[in-house]
Amino acid sequence: ESRLPLYATHQVGVAGAVLDETNGKVLVVQDKNKTKNAWKFPGGLSDPGENIGDTAVREVLEETGVRSEFQSLLSVRQQHNHPGAFGMSDLYLICRMRPLSFHIEFCTQECLRCEWIDLEELARTGHTTPITSRVSRLLLHGLMHGFQHIDLGMEVLPAVYSGMFYQLYHRPLPMGDSTSPNV
């Protein structure tokens, strides 16, 4: 499923939308230098060889001090030629995360503010980016009607020849189908 010559064309960024389902609050940051006064989900670039969910866990922890675990993939954004990317393209993946801790101790080098705010407020406010606003509405729908409506589950499958493994994300198949991802 890949052909020579192989070359990397994309950087991969991952954001974690950490939602506390008990009170409907979600963890957001404001950048220190970019997109001022705009609430966003914490996130950043994947390290080489790092899985999407692991990047989300790491970036959320580094930026906010909050520990979290991967739940699902919610959204994929592809952007070309964005400023500073030197002709490369950018794939940005937003994950739904569950908090494992709640105390904020945010990175003052990267962030101006960090808060748990009401998901409803985030879905309403103009003080955010279009993608954050969209995903907050998606999360609100999930919180109200069930995350099965918005999630892509993840499963680890073996590669055909290499003996290695890959992560596959897709909509869950219905229960009773043994191929359903474990979400």
Next chain:
Amino acid sequence: ESRLPLYATHQVGVAGAVLDETNGKVLVVQDKNKTKNAWKFPGGLSDPGENIGDTAVREVLEETGVRSEFQSLLSVRQQHNHPGAFGMSDLYLICRMRPLSFHIEFCTQECLRCEWIDLEELARTGHTTPITSRVSRLLLHGLMHGFQHIDLGMEVLPAVYSGMFYQLYHRPLPMGDSTSPNV
């Protein structure tokens, strides 16, 4: 939503699952040199700056001679260190496509065979790759119960500062919500 230093770590591949909804047949190929006797969806690497859906359209046409149009994103696979990738990682995206033509004229340099086969047969056979099998079951579920259960819709949104645009993929929000992707 990205930080310096920027570097490309991933190649991006795209496959197109072209489904004829009128007869339940799907377009598959067998590689000439790899994964012999395994039916797969046509696909290949994105060119620099190329959108996911455009790669699917191009690769399907190049490999099979069939014209198609993008419908939705179905699945994302992340794989690290796979053979020949020289330490890079691979993101592979599978799209649902609608056929615009049906006559096969496949690329004999790349493919050994190319056929329209019953989706049910593809979902059952052992002569395929794990990812193709999984996605064929997903497609079968969509064909029987509605593609809204399996699709990620795509929408073009403006970037905050650059004045450019990006493609955002996520589950459709319910009707009546003006932010719903146009799927």
